[in-house]
Structure formats: structure tokens, C-alpha cells
Amino acid sequence: MAYSDKVIDHYSNPKNVGTLDKSKSNVGTGLVGAPECGDVMRLQIEVDEESGLISDAKFKTFGCGSAIASSSLATEWLKGKTVDQALAIDNMDIVEELNLPPVKIHCSVLAEDAIKAAINDYRVKNGLTELAEVTAH
Amino acid sequence: MELNLPIYLDNNATTPMDPRVLEAMLPYFVEKFGNAASRNHSFGWVAEEAVDYAREQVAKLINADAKEVIFTSGATEANNLAIKGVFEMYASKGNHIITATTEHKAVLDACKHVEKMGGQVTYLEVQPDGLIDLQQLESAITDKTILIAIMYGNNEIGVIQPVKEISAIARKHGVLFFTDATQAVGKVPVDVLADGIDLMSFSGHKMYGPKGVGVLYVRRKNPRVKVTAQMDGGGHERGMRSGTLNVTGIVGLGKACELCMNEMADEAERLSAMRDKLEKALLQIEEAYVNGNTDHRLPHTANISFKYVEGEGLMMGFNKNIALSSGSACTSASLEPSYVLKALGLGDDLAHSSLRFGLGRFTTEDQIDFTIDAITTTVLKLREMSPLWEMYKEGVDIDAIEWAHH
Numbered sequence: 001m002a003y004s005d006k007v008i009d010h011y012s013n014p015k016n017v018g019t020l021d022k023s024k025s026n027v028g029t030g031l032v033g034a035p036e037c038g039d040v041m042r043l044q045i046e047v048d049e050e051s052g053l054i055s056d057a058k059f060k061t062f063g064c065g066s067a068i069a070s071s072s073l074a075t076e077w078l079k080g081k082t083v084d085q086a087l088a089i090d091n092m093d094i095v096e097e098l099n100l101p102p103v104k105i106h107c108s109v110l111a112e113d114a115i116k117a118a119i120n121d122y123r124v125k126n127g128l129t130e131l132a133e134v135t136a137h
Numbered sequence: 138m139e140l141n142l143p144i145y146l147d148n149n150a151t152t153p154m155d156p157r158v159l160e161a162m163l164p165y166f167v168e169k170f171g172n173a174a175s176r177n178h179s180f181g182w183v184a185e186e187a188v189d190y191a192r193e194q195v196a197k198l199i200n201a202d203a204k205e206v207i208f209t210s211g212a213t214e215a216n217n218l219a220i221k222g223v224f225e226m227y228a229s230k231g232n233h234i235i236t237a238t239t240e241h242k243a244v245l246d247a248c249k250h251v252e253k254m255g256g257q258v259t260y261l262e263v264q265p266d267g268l269i270d271l272q273q274l275e276s277a278i279t280d281k282t283i284l285i286a287i288m289y290g291n292n293e294i295g296v297i298q299p300v301k302e303i304s305a306i307a308r309k310h311g312v313l314f315f316t317d318a319t320q321a322v323g324k325v326p327v328d329v330l331a332d333g334i335d336l337m338s339f340s341g342h343k344m345y346g347p348k349g350v351g352v353l354y355v356r357r358k359n360p361r362v363k364v365t366a367q368m369d370g371g372g373h374e375r376g377m378r379s380g381t382l383n384v385t386g387i388v389g390l391g392k393a394c395e396l397c398m399n400e401m402a403d404e405a406e407r408l409s410a411m412r413d414k415l416e417k418a419l420l421q422i423e424e425a426y427v428n429g430n431t432d433h434r435l436p437h438t439a440n441i442s443f444k445y446v447e448g449e450g451l452m453m454g455f456n457k458n459i460a461l462s463s464g465s466a467c468t469s470a471s472l473e474p475s476y477v478l479k480a481l482g483l484g485d486d487l488a489h490s491s492l493r494f495g496l497g498r499f500t501t502e503d504q505i506d507f508t509i510d511a512i513t514t515t516v517l518k519l520r521e522m523s524p525l526w527e528m529y530k531e532g533v534d535i536d537a538i539e540w541a542h543h
């Protein structure tokens with residue numbers, strides 16, 4: 001199956017690969033997937049406490065090209081958003097933007113899960129309630 | 138010589154046809170189009186003669202008699218005919234078949250079919266290096282066992298089973314021995330007499346011949362083996378496989394066998410040297426592992442896992458230039474990683490991280506050098522992106538993490 005140009009572009013020049021300091025209270029970390037399933041995604045957000053905006057986002061992904069592209073795109077979208085706006089990112093937005101074929105939808109689901117998991121981690125760290133089950137796909 | 142791109146390193150999936158094979162086939166499409174079963178005119182005779190000649194070429198390569206060669210549409214059909222055909226033909230003797238978990242799907246699924254028809258099948262597990270355990274094989278034999286079906290060389294890891302020892306055990310217990318030699322014939326010397334093989338399948342398109350043609354070898358002496366036809370019709374191929382013969386395909390397969398006969402020894406030497414070079418270079422990468430036994434292996438195959446990177450993601454880094462295949466689930470329709478690698482006891486993570494290299498007649502040294510560079514670069518790049526690599530480097534026990542499974 002051929003990859004879309006956008007997937008190839010993110011794969012070749014991934015945006016925001018890296019690691020944020022997970023011990024900081026304003027950093028939320030989401031680690032989703034499982035090595036046995038062939039995909040593990042770690043997505044991190046750093047929230048600017050004054051503005052409430054996501055000032056930085058980083059990822060590392062073990063997975064196929066679509067999974068790498070989905071997480072790269074997600075980090076791009078996260079920057080500059082409020083946490084609430086970030087929660088509204090839907091995996092189908094990723095599917096659409098990257099032209100993912102049906103068999104690759106789960107890669108985008110993983111990215112959405114990773115966003116939600118990172119936000120949850122941030123919320124818990126800051127004394128907010130955990131959002132309802134977010135990884136149950 | 139200029140480097141030829143893209144590089145084809147998936148010769149276990151299929152081989153390109155040798156131009157000399159095509160040349161041999163061409164006259165039989167338009168000019169010499171006869172039906173080999175037309176006994177009453179020259180068109181038929183010409184076709185029959187061509188088929189007879191090809192049958193000799195095929196027989197010679199495997200040290201069989203031409204009459205023992207049954208042409209089929211490929212190895213899938215030959216595997217089905219061997220397993221189901223023996224099961225039906227020898228029903229009065231027993232109903233038990235022994236095979237192994239690393240066999241090709243065509244063997245495993247034919248065995249599943251036999252089970253549905255009331256047969257009993259034992260699926261032997263393999264050792265971590267992919268070889269079957271001969272003692273386990275022998276002790277699996279019962280008085281109901283009619284067939285042992287163990288492949289010659291494995292399509293994913295290239296491991297060559299101890300065929301002579303297996304056939305000796307089969308002989309001792311009066312059980313037939315069938316081997317799927319699709320990956321071995323034309324690559325390594327296969328001798329049905331010396332190897333003690335009773336039935337054997339192989340396929341044109343894995344040995345530089347055309348697709349859609351294959352062989353089931355069926356022994357005629359000591360013992361005389363018979364299989365029940367699985368298709369009804371005109372009773373071609375000594376009644377075992379009906380259907381107008383695929384003359385062009387058969388001519389091509391014959392030529393392919395002749396070429397392998399003449400060139401196999403040199404080719405194996407050349408390919409195994411390149412394969413070893415490739416393997417050695419790639420094993421320089423940290424946390425890279427060869428899958429399967431390396432002493433008993435097809436000369437052109439290597440299967441390597443690069444821990445902490447995922448196979449499909451890895452292939453994407455170079456698949457514009459290099460064609461090969463991965464045991465990763467993401468590349469398979471079933472979303473399951475390779476069952477062969479899992480049968481070796483590899484964790485899913487290593488199975489997901491594997492690449493299969495299948496070199497072939499047209500592989501060049503430059504292509505191997507290019508491949509070494511491209512794969513090394515991509516593995517290193519993807520590890521920089523891999524959360525698992527980071528954890529491994531930090532000494533985190535990845536197996537101890539509670540992963541949320543989907």
C-alpha cells in the first residue's frame with residue numbers, strides 16, 4: 001500500500017521528536033500502545049501556567065510510518081492550544097489530514113489516546129480530576 | 138556498473154523470471170499452441186513433446202524419474218494434493234498426519250481441512266533455532282500415522298530441516314514423508330532418492346520460472362505412492378491432476394530447472410557470500426539478532442530483528458529503493474506478527490521488528506552495499522524516535538511495564 005505524501009513528509013521530517021522533563025508539574029506524559037502490538041507512542045505536553053496554553057509538545061513513537069506521522073502531526077496541532085482545545089482533537093481529523101487508509105486508522109486512534117493520556121497526566125499532577133476512561137478503544 | 142534501483146531483496150516471495158526462461162516459453166504461446174493431450178495431430182504432438190522434455194528437465198534437477206513429476210498450478214496446489222490426496226488414498230491405513238508449526242499456510246490449512254474431515258494432526262513445535270526435534274517427531278508417530286509433512290527450507294527464516302533424518306524415521310515406521318521444498322529446489326541440491334522423499338512440492342516462480350506452475354513429485358518405487366485426485370476431470374497427469382496442461386508454464390519451469398541445475402552451485406556460493414556480508418554488517422548494529430539456525434540455512438536468506446524499531450516503519454525508510462519483507466503485523470492483513478517467528482519463541486516485539494532478506498540470481502554486490510547503508514541509517518534514525526529505545530538505554534525494564542492492550 002502506498003503512503004500519502006503527507007505521511008511520507010512527517011516520516012521523513014518528523015516534527016517535535018524528543019523528550020520533556022516528566023518530573024515537572026506542568027508537563028503531562030502519555031504512553032500508550034504496547035510493544036506486542038507493534039506500536040508504542042509517547043506524547044508529552046508542556047503547559048504554560050500563565051496563559052494556560054500548550055507551549056511545547058514532543059513525541060517518540062515505535063510503530064509504522066502512519067503512527068509516526070500521526071504523532072508528529074498531533075504535536076504540531078497541540079502547540080498553542082489550550083488543554084480543553086487539545087481534548088477536542090479527534091482521530092478522524094488526523095485520518096483526514098494524513099489521508100490514512102482504513103487499516104491505518106488505529107494508528108490515529110493511538111495518537112488521540114496519547115493526547116488524552118498526556119492531558120490526564122497533567123490534570124492529575126495539578127490536582128484536577130482524571131477524565132473518564134480515555135484509552136478504551 | 139551503475140547501481141540498479143530499486144533493489145529487489147524479496148526473492149523468497151517470488152523471483153523475477155530469467156530471460157532465458159522467457160525465451161524458451163515464447164514459441165508455445167502463439168505458434169506452438171497445441172494441447173498436449175491432443176493425440177491425433179501434430180499440434181498436440183509438438184506440445185506433448187515440449188512437456189515431456191520439460192518433465193525430464195525437472196526430474197533431472199531432483200534426481201527423480203520423469204513419470205514421478207506431476208505438474209500443478211503451483212506449490213499451494215501441490216501441497217493440497219499431497220496432504221489431502223494421501224489422507225484420502227490411505228484412509229484404510231490410518232488418519233494421522235504429523236507436521237510442524239512453521240510450515241507454509243498451504244500446508245497448515247490443508248491439515249486443518251484434514252482435521253475437519255475427521256483426520257488427526259500433530260503440529261510439532263520447533264526449537265528456538267527453527268529446527269524440529271527428531272525425537273519429538275518419532276515419538277509423535279502412532280499406528281494411525283500415515284504422513285509426515287515437514288518442509289525442506291523455511292520461507293521466512295531459511296532454516297533447512299534435517300530431511301534425511303526425517304525420512305529415515307518415516308521409513309522405519311512405514312510412514313510416508315512429504316516435504317514442501319518450494320524454497321529449496323533450485324537453491325540447494327535436493328535429491329529425492331538420497332533424501333528419501335516420497336512426495337515433494339515446489340513452484341516455478343520461486344526459481345526464476347513463471348508463476349502459475351508447480352510440481353508435485355510422487356514416488357513410484359519403494360514405495361509406490363499414490364494420491365487421490367482433488368479435482369475431477371480428464372485424468373491428466375496419471376489421473377492425479379486433471380486439467381489441460383499449462384504448456385508454456387511447464388516449458389518455462391523445465392528451462393528454469395535446467396538453469397538451476399547448471400548454475401546452482403556457483404549461485405549458492407555467490408549468494409551466501411553476499412548474504413553473509415549483509416548479515417555481518419547489519420549485526421554491527423546494537424541489539425540486532427538473526428532469527429533461525431545459521432548453520433542449516435538456505436544460502437540466499439537472512440532474517441534479522443532490530444529491537445526497538447518496528448518493521449513496517451523501518452521499511453518505509455527505504456522502500457522507495459529496496460523491496461523486502463517484514464514479520465511485522467502492520468504489514469500483514471491479519472494484524473498479527475509472523476507466526477513463524479513466534480513459533481521460534483520470539484516475543485511479539487522482536488517479531489514486529491524483523492526484516493527478511495531474500496537475495497537472488499540478479500542481486501549485485503553494489504546493491505548489498507547500498508542496502509547495508511540504507512538499513513543502518515534508518516534503524517539508527519528510528520531508534521532516536523523510539524520511546525522503547527530510550528527506555529532501554531535508561532535501563533527501564535520494558536517487560537515490567539503494564540501496557541494497555543487494545
Ligand SMILES: Cc1ncc(COP(=O)(O)O)c(C=O)c1O
Pocket residue numbers: 149150210211212213214216241243288290291292317319320339340341342350351
Ligand atoms: C514454502 C512455500 N510453500 C508454498 C508456497 C506457495 O507457492 P505457490 O505460490 O506456487 O502456490 C510458497 C510461496 O509463497 C512457499 O514459500
Ligand code: FES
Pocket residue numbers: 037038039063064065066067103104106107466467
Ligand atoms: S502502528 Fe501498526 S499499523 Fe500503524
